[in-house]
Amino acid sequence: MFDERAELRRIGWTSEDEQHWSWNAPPARVVINHGSVCEVLDPAAGDEPRTVSVAGTLDRTPVAGDWVLVDDGRIREVAHRRTALSRPGAAGHAPQVMGANIDTVLLVVPLEGGLNTGMVERLSVMGWDSGAQPVLVLSKSDTTDDGGAARAAEAEQLSPGVPVVPISTRTGDGLEQLRAHLGTGTTTVMLGPSGAGKTSLLNELEGTHEPVAALGRVGGRHTTTTRRLHRLAAGGVLLDIPGIRSLELSASQEAVEDVFADVARFAAECRYGDCRHSGDGGCAVEEAVADGRLPAARLSGWRKLQGEIDYRRRRNDPAAMAEVRQQWKAVSKQARRNR
């Protein structure tokens, strides 16, 4: 028998999504938006995505991860979004939502050649801003001689509140621990630089119950062009959103303050409330660096991200920025409370 709710859960439907669903027909899930048409997964119609058009009357554009009402081959409604992953808009434009209803953001940072602390800080800030739970995945732990333990401890200092999991697809190290974050009813995306090992990790997490043909092998090479929503062996799903993998998500002031809580603590003692900690008189942050209470790298990491935020603030419509931040505030507060 076709159990609708169980099938929906298999593509990431949660009880919160259900609460917000106000239409008298089951939802479908957008896996990719091509512009005037979207591919959606509709469990009642089988395992393969089907192409539907987008009604002109929608008040928001459907994106990957959205739950939508499809009628007569057309998307008629887009449901409330629990979380939204966005990137900064072009000059004068509002931020662009890339994915919706994402629970977990895997920030994949490779360990070979040492820990890139700037990357850890940047990705942590981006992760918080999405409203989802960020998890820092330190990949290729087999390239260190302690399974990544020392680097993991270092990373925990850099990104308070973000779980840190060293993994290796070569040895299988850390995969069980990671699967604990990817259970039934969770939707995950991966961010990280090219070559970090994301595709290798996805293959491990996907398990073997997927028919190989459906993975879209072109010329023997795994491609993600046909499959966008991967069912993971742990029960959850992973959305592969084009352009999101190494995406520059927007960093908000609040998220920077979360990740750089140590800098913020000293900054409270600066003479000027808007101190930039670079040559301003009476700067407590620079004093703390000078006498060794704050590592210099923390201040330079802060300057880099803060500089980008200041730049965007000047460039962008401030009202648009404020609006998204408002939208995320509630969810990220909730995420923080949950921890």
Ligand SMILES: Nc1nc2c(ncn2[C@@H]2O[C@H](COP(=O)(O)OP(=O)(O)OP(=O)(O)O)[C@@H](O)[C@H]2O)c(=O)[nH]1
């Ligand atoms: N030593 C080691 N190498 C790995 C591991 N996982 C992946 N690699 C290697 O790292 C390289 C990049 O891996 P991919 O999985 O293609 O990386 P990716 O992040 O998907 O890269 P893009 O597709 O460019 O985004 C390949 O040569 C892999 O064999 C690991 O756990 N340990």
Ligand SMILES: [Zn+2]
């Ligand atoms: Zn200062």
